[in-house]
Amino acid sequence: MSGNKYEEVTLKTEPVFQGKVISLQIDHVRLPNGETATREIVKHPGAVAVLALHKDKMIVVEQFRKALGRSQVEIPAGKLEPGEDKAEAAIRELEEETGYSCSEVRPISSFYTSPGFADEILHLYVADRLTAGVAKPDEDEFLDCEAITLETAKQYIAEGRISDAKTIAAVYAWQLHRLTGSYTL
Template sequence: MPHKTHKKFEEVTVSTQPIFQGKIISLQVDTVKLPNGGEATREIVKHPGAVAVLALTPDDRMIVVEQYRKPLEKSQVEIPAGKLDAGENPLDAAKRELEEETGYTAGSIRHISSFYTSPGFADEILHLYAAEQLVKGQANPDEDEFLEIEELTMEQAQAYIREQRISDAKTIMAVYAWQLYKLTGSFPT
């Protein structure tokens, strides 16, 4: 996501201390020089990026998966999503995640938006796609993924948001993008 940096707010990195290197994320503490000349520390989570797919069936339902989210200690209903592999094209990852988690392939898939999930402490960027002209197949989730697939109407998705069965930003954003699509015939750009 290229953009013009506002130099007056820039924090220049003085040093970086690696803290943790995991399979998905790493954590570092940066010492930075502030715009006023002072110094501060920033705890930063590094992430390879991710994709998420708003998959819409021909009868106007959204494909979701329910799975347990350990950080929240509860199950969540979410759109299919997953992290990017090293060097992987986000479009290819979106197709892969849709098929792995749901078994569906898409005759049409297009980019809706890319956004940072938690810019206050992480560099994760998420690429949101819309998939249509779906063909059902066999799901093949990762060994450690236990999912239940469901097809929701717009009304059901909105009820799930109210009930907090859907409470993650990517899925809520996807529902709002779908709502706009239904009203205007196009996704936000």
């Protein structure tokens, strides 16, 4: 469906919370049928993530995710700083979290993580010419880095150790690349 047939016109915005990474607002909107409703919206600066491949293994990090109450295995990722180049941010996050460096990343896809309530867009890149180094995570990041095979990644998905959308998308892009030579359809 295209056009503005389903557009919700904002009548009023109420700021609720302004944090380090996100903000929350309540928008009062007019619906297409003329009625009104409220929408709780999380504003986010956007993020990058990297499918990092080294010697036919995917570089992942495991860290505790407070929102989930458990550890999670994920590809390296992080939020964009204001005005930051997306590819440079991807290279920065890869090196900070894993110690691996590269001179270039190539885009795979960009997607909204939760469009029902948030405007966060995530830019997924691939890097496959890596040089090992020393990780320099942020002072509040505690993580372990691991290189896993495609088969292990699929096993981690089945076990729920990998359960976030960006990492699952990266695993499927990697599998597609193995089958077709392309990371996208």
